[in-house]
Amino acid sequence: MDARRKVELFLERPLRRGRASAKHKGTLIIIGGHEDRSGEKKILRAVADRLGDDGKIVVCTVASAEPESLWEQYESAFRAIGVPHVFRLDVDSREEACSPRAMRILDGATGVFFTGGDQLKITSQLGDTPMYSRVQEIYEAGGVIAGTSAGASAMSETMLVANNGEASYRIKSALLMAPGLGFAQDMLIDQHFAERGRMARLIGAVTQSPRVLGVGIDEDTAIIVEHNRSFRVLGVGAVYVVDGSTSSYSNIGEEDSDRTLSSFGLTVHMMSQGDRFDLETRTPFAHPADSMEQEEEKPRGTGTDE
């Protein structure tokens, strides 16, 4: 389809997640930041493996203040792994996210990769644009949507935006959130998790709304979410799940907002490579770390081919 026509179509009928025909055929690869880009590249390989035989990945650097150098790193990494088509898409405005150029770059893509930077730049410039509809379309067709660091946070329904991981957690801090792109349904993702000591803010977010599952991802570590039903852990670090369904008490609605948060009775799982988490039942399942390596080594051909 002509790129201009595609823009018009998406402006007319945006692919919003909530619509009846929305599908979860694709894979999300959500990375805690600082994934290996020059060595074994285990996580980027997992992205590449799911692009299909004639795969095309579009690296979206919209979040970054240094898009050039990031793009160079990802381009050479994906090319080194053997991805046939590696493209870059940087957008500086919502106008660009509505442009036929963006449609042309995303044409035939079987994967989109969001780099780190500022998650609000991703959501503010892409939200509800034809480019967002196109990314949604790629996902629904069975493609891979990946994001690292800010790109990981932006996958959430509601995302954390304040960076106060170092300090004790005040009740008012729990409100420093914004709507994300919504690919990771019912989840709230945090990244650089152990490295930046972010348990307090994840507990704060989950306490505020235990409907969402808190998922904290360490650096060079990822969750691979299949069909929004379950995820598996890949990489060197840990993934922390904070489940507020067992929560017995919090002071979040009751006290002076300068007070430090109290939140009792949360269930926490610390997961490592191979482990699987069922998002429907909120249950973790243990698997040996090398089971993941073996599975990842199998050839795959699940990309979209539109």
Next chain:
Amino acid sequence: MDARRKVELFLERPLRRGRASAKHKGTLIIIGGHEDRSGEKKILRAVADRLGDDGKIVVCTVASAEPESLWEQYESAFRAIGVPHVFRLDVDSREEACSPRAMRILDGATGVFFTGGDQLKITSQLGDTPMYSRVQEIYEAGGVIAGTSAGASAMSETMLVANNGEASYRIKSALLMAPGLGFAQDMLIDQHFAERGRMARLIGAVTQSPRVLGVGIDEDTAIIVEHNRSFRVLGVGAVYVVDGSTSSYSNIGEEDSDRTLSSFGLTVHMMSQGDRFDLETRTPFAHPADSMEQEEEKPRGTGTDE
């Protein structure tokens, strides 16, 4: 009693915690480090308030590499609060911890305060010496044993010694522990908790032995443990309790020790000022933050008077 005689007595019959006649009459004030020493001094006041009318506190700087400047800070802080007798005890060797001089300085003390530094210096130089017996005696007589940072860790039965809070948690890291002074029974204390992102290592420690309760304390925050039955939170930060009794699975005994830890089904409580925790039933109770302030303002006279 003559100091030399006291040393002989304690060498003959050390006051070890496990003996049948051991009592828990005293109070432990366990601080996450960087408590306010120049402003309102809320936590140091809580120590002072429990020393009794003619209270005597001994500041033990054994952990520190800069004992002089620390001593000056605590001396002026405790004097400013109005503690009548403020003494310093620095020991550089086990020999000194067995000296009549140490006994003389601790004579009539109703409180002992362990500063920050290296917790292994506290335990290695004090463990099972007459000085340790004397501190135990002060505690059993109803006195206050306080510790901040390394001094807090040393209160634990088993204490964490590795400082890898920044990284993902490997199974083998969970073994970097040493026996502590044991005042905080069935507890494992970690400090500078949110500030140094130490949830992973606390989960690791608790996973290894869910018999002990993991207690992570933020800076300028303390737990006040009465008779080893319950504690309350005081200060600006949070206290995290990791309870492994609900634990459903961990890979700690099963895998290559270089693997990242998996630990499922932990119960976590985030507590703030005023909240109380029952150590017998492992249950948190919510209280308004200002209930603590009001209680702390009441005059007290519970020190020892031997």
